Each structure stands twice: as structure tokens, then as C-alpha cells.
Amino acid sequence: MPKKESFLINRIKSIGFAFKGMLILIRTEASIKVQLFIAIVVTFAGFYFDISKSEWMAQLIMISIVMSMEGMNTAVEYIADFIHPEYHKKIGLIKDVAAGAVFIASIIAVIIAGIIYFPKIL
Numbered sequence: 001m002p003k004k005e006s007f008l009i010n011r012i013k014s015i016g017f018a019f020k021g022m023l024i025l026i027r028t029e030a031s032i033k034v035q036l037f038i039a040i041v042v043t044f045a046g047f048y049f050d051i052s053k054s055e056w057m058a059q060l061i062m063i064s065i066v067m068s069m070e071g072m073n074t075a076v077e078y079i080a081d082f083i084h085p086e087y088h089k090k091i092g093l094i095k096d097v098a099a100g101a102v103f104i105a106s107i108i109a110v111i112i113a114g115i116i117y118f119p120k121i122l
């Protein structure tokens, strides 16, 4: 059935575009680079301290939330700069709010890391 094939091909193409977007994020965004580095460090820490299954899940969920929020924050910045490259108070507000969303996830990630690793270190 040609219709089904084109649907599948389109899905595969979409995955390709998404993968390209992820590589662009990792290559160009300093914040994502830092977050990826922290994600790798805590992954090693997870193995070193032999954290439980639920601790792994909490850690992985927070890594994905922080990094995907950062990706969306970058997309908002791109849109803002495209729509209005010059200085504007509203653009500043839009970017600050988008960055604030990443900050919320980051605070919770640090708290969860504390809950997991503090008892193991002390």
C-alpha cells in the first residue's frame, strides 16, 4: 500500500530531522554541553554508588526534563531572535520566562541528586 509506505517514510524522516536538531543543540548550545557533561558525571556516579532502580529512574527523568526544557528554551530564543532581532523589553521577558522554566527543572534536579547521593557520601 503506497499510502502506508509514505506514512512510514515520513515518520522516519521526522526522526531524522529530530536527530539533526538534537545534534545542533549539543554542538551549538553551551548550556546543553554543560548539562550533558553533568548527565555523564551523574551516570558514572550512579554506577559507582550502585543506586537503586527507582533512583536511576528519578535521575534519568530529571536529565531528560532539564535537557529537553533547555532545547525548548533554545527554540524560544531562536524564534524571539527571528521575530525581533533588535532589543525589546518583551523579547527580554519572553527569554527570561523560558529560561526560568529550565531553572525550575534544574533546582528539582539538584534536590533529587542531593536525596540520592547525600546519604551515600556522608
Ligand SMILES: Nc1ncnc2c1ncn2[C@@H]1O[C@H](COP(=O)(O)OP(=O)(O)OP(=O)(O)O)[C@@H](O)[C@H]1O
Residues within 6 Å of the ligand: 031, 073, 074, 077, 084, 085, 086, 087, 088, 089, 091, 092, 093, 095, 096, 099
Ligand atoms: N532582543 C532582546 N531584547 C531584550 N533583552 C534581551 C534580548 N536578547 C536577550 N535579552 C536578554 O538577555 C538574556 C539572555 O539572552 P540570550 O538570547 O543571550 O540567551 P543565552 O545567553 O543564549 O541563554 P541560554 O544560556 O539560556 O541559552 C535574556 O534572558 C534576556 O533577558
